[in-house]
Amino acid sequence: MLITSTLHGTEKNNNTTTFSVWAPLCNRMVLHLVHPHDKEMEMTKHEEGYWKISIDDLPDNATYFFKPDGEKDYPDPASQFQPQGVHGHSQVVNHQLFAWTDQQWKSIPLQNMILYELHVGTFTKEGTFEAIISRLHDLKETGINAIELMPVSQFAGNRNWGYDGAYPYAVQNTYGGPEGLKKLVDACHREGIAVILDVVYNHLGPEGCYFSSFGPYTTNKYNTPWGKALNFDDAWSDGVREYFSNNPLYWFEHFHIDGLRCDAIHFVFDNGAVNFWEYTHQKVKALEEKLGRPFLLIAESDLNSPKVVQPPELGGYGFDGQWLDDFHHALYVLLDEKGKERYYDFGTMKQLAKAFTDGFVHSGEWVQFRKKHFGVSSKGVPGNKFIAHNQNHDQIGNRVQGERLSMLVDVEKLQLAAAALLLSPYVPLLFMGEEYGEDVPFYFFVSHTDKELVEAVKEGRKKEFASFLNEGEIFPDPQAEKTFMKCKLQWHKRHEGKYKMLLNWHKELIRLRNSHSIFQYTDKKYISAEVFGGKGLAIHRRSENAAHHLICLFNLSEKELHYHLPSSQPAWHLLLHSKQPQWQYQHTSENYKPVLQMNGNEKVQLPPYCVVAYASMLQ
Template sequence: MLHAKLPGVECTADSCTFTVWAPQKEKMLLHLIHPQEQLLEMQPHEYGYFQLEVKNITPGTRYFYRPGGEHDFPDPASHSQPEGVHGPSAIVDHSSYSWQDKDWRGIPLKDLILYELHVGTFTSEGTFESIIPYLDYLVHLGVNAIELMPVSQFPGGRNWGYDGVYPYAVQNSYGGPNGLKKLVDACHNKGIAVFLDVVYNHLGPEGNYLNKYGPYFTDQYNTPWGDALNFDGEWSDGVRDYFAQNALHWFEQYHIDGLRLDAIHAVYDSGAVNFWEYTYGKVRQLEQKLGRPLYMVAESDLNSPKVVKVPDVGGYGFDGQWLDDFHHSLYVLLDKEGRDRYEDFGGMQQLAKAYSDGFVHSGDYVKFRKRKHGVSSAGVSGEKFVVFNQNHDQVGNRVMGERLCMLVDFERTKLAAAAILLSPYLPMLFMGEEYADESPFFYFVSHSDEDLIKAVQEGRRKEFEGFNWEVEPPDPQDEETFNKSKLQWDKREQGKHRIMLEWHRRLIELRKTNSILQNLNKNDLFVQVLGQQGIMLQRRSEDQLSYLLCIFNFSDETVAFTTPELSNQWVKVIDSKEKEWLEKEAKNDAAAPQQVGANVEIQIAACSVCVYTDN
């Protein structure tokens, strides 16, 4: 029996059912082009769907649809585009892959150590399978979750992924559907969860044929990246199902553990049941069916706790969200030029608020926005926020693609690592950050339309005009721009890079083995500002019987700190000024004392962090 609301192609042992949504078309043809050409008329169904069951059809068969019976276009819900965004779609039989992860049950949200990577630049080969040999390295580092930048089919072979135009199809140049499945399988075998970045706020320009089928887009709203999607206008039911079903597609067909949802504030929906609430319900049902956690993490510009509240109390239902305010408030204390980029940040009190509350802007007037912004997130559990020093945006949207280690010195880079890994939030590293990789991460594309290439090049130049950069941004279309963005893996065991790598390993190990650092309840966190020089995090165990002091000095001068009377003796756990963590041969005279009593003044060296425990 044919059914609606499952866009794409579903195959059984002897047939495949083709489903496509085109509510304003009177006719739809299926054009099978390989291995045997056929032109078949599809049957109209309710809610604007067309369907057709075809017998004796094999995986890999290439096909187009003809909306209105006129011109060939790829399937909007194609699972594979082996010839690129303009070529025919190909049938994928997901049941043919033999999964080896039947015992995988996921990782608790609060235990996640995330690692964002771009498939094309993580290795020289730039494929899913080429990542697999590095999984043991990531396990040794302590990472237990990788987050892939978008892998939905985009034009050419070089792109960040946010220009994807086939949300269900896996990029052919990365290895296609089987390549992604092999990577996920291998990750689960090593105890690593896989998160995937997906984009539901716009589609890229090249190869975007959705408007040939139906009202996927609306002129009611605007986004900075392209036409807004129609989530609340006429015929929007099909659009909502198309994207909500896409989330389930990744969880079910690719065993993905979590989705990172790009810029959810640019998904506009004024309906009674918000699109995110609608998707939340479907994901929770699938979660019960699969018997493992399925995570949804938002990138949100709203500074609103409703993002991570359940729909029952008026929320969107996300399990977590990226905390940009934490990045901004920390970065401006590390890089003196940071205030030019983030004019609304700069005070030590703001970083303290980022630690204690989450959102720094919670109803304050923000110069950048020229209005008041945000609502307080005090009391929201720490596991609801993801913090980072770097990500694809923070690095790639600098004109020269500089990583943090290229902007600040070695000591401040260590300080930055400790700031996120000792936080009461979920930490995320950007590929190569752990060993201070010095490859830039540029913005790159590989379009085929000359007018579009020129528009991207000019748009990139205009984007940086407001920052008064003295250099021209590299050409996004130039293949060399892409090649320069690839990691320099050979450096990770050399000199300062090896020390930085060991520093990250030690901090991650401390986070994973210390019960106090595993407590993400912010009610058990106290933050003390040390003038405009540093802060102290006083963290408490869940049973409230033991404490940890994390003392940060962001200044170029020594800071005096008096130990609290919570314990008669404090024992040092880690100190960035100990000899093993110094870039150059030097005495560790600047290191804090190994043990100290209560109410004792100690000196915390410039640009350093040290941690004390009372047991």
């Protein structure tokens, strides 16, 4: 049962089903039961604008609509299942019926996670929750211990990234609904894999959302790129705050989700005395005490501000972690020469070094893209508060042709990128298929039924990316089913040629990360960076007592570089070298023979586009 004084949607308790909806400005509210029998019943208005009615002996699959002011049927704004899509009736869900088997599950600390972002519809041929289960063993064998599901809240049609969800409490019907999601989470926990869920609290989807018929869920005070902002601090905002702050509790309690990744929190506007995120943080902490297990809140933030992960008592938002886009930008521009066209405020080795040692690259400097000085230093924020990545749905899907990194750079650079990410002080996130260099695109796709909306989406995307279109280049139709189908992963590749080598490379990097104690030290004072030879970078990490050292050397140039190992340690032994034979998928005339053990101040030979890691000998 949700730990809140107000109830949203339906709740099945023993033989009684309670319906509740927030509609403070309505004079009437009618519950229209559709199944098991067609019947309309007047609801009673309670405090703060909640209408309620309790009914005995309803079947677990009862379906219904609400009729604001008794005028027209609409789905429940807090519907937990829309079996016929966003325009159809809502269905009661009895959460007591599912037989969970994860009672012994203990969640994984964020700093120990190897995150894996996936889109349910394109991850498998079937595109369902249950189809993912058969692939969990492959992920676990790779070293993945946490999957991050792109949003699964009900959206229009059967193809969508999920960020256009119209019903934040309902699980997408075409993915398998509430039952399918629970089966997936239960199976993940059996495999030792945590589940993070993307949620969207900054806007509601453009099709099938009838919230305005119930109450002031949105406000004209602020604007977002997707339309009206949600009403978190204007008149009648209390009900909206309750609705969205209860949503994390719903996922945690009823679906055993381990954490949420909150989309674009910089578009959640709240200037009230108690910020929405602080309010939500308090509720999550109360649920943790009640259930005796931790829950994670991760932010996608465009603020470059440490306050995102600072506790509320220090004026922060209380998130456990936040995405670090600056890491991606700083590295990508150095790997792909065309990257400068997209991220023209990045491109120096010094910035990449700062990404490793500080986090935010832009920490108060003038940023041309933003036309202002931007950001604050994150030097004091531990690495385990940041989620870094080389690829994610945005960085791939917001390109004209949906190109993955594997479609933009060669294998050597893919190896470099993987090592930079997995040997960093941050929590690493891979995008589905990245572990074996998948090279099918990941386009933006939708399946709206509103023809005007379809055309608006097409024209909007074309306009947004007009400057990136090459002459004669065709922009993929986001509404076309073939656009979606081209994004399906080709799982057979992971057993072939360069794909198999890249998969093994990722496995080895994850194994190294998990086995070496140095990676437990994420405080920035234990890491330093040095640029050498123009495009060489040395990342030096040490343990708290300085007894153990690790040095990662990256050559991002076309020429051979040399680096003298620190003389502070008398002996170094080789952990990793990307030019070793097992990391080459085709014959090469180069014959590099890495030195397995070296003394302090000895010179390391670094071939073009390679990564080498040495650790200090145990004292």
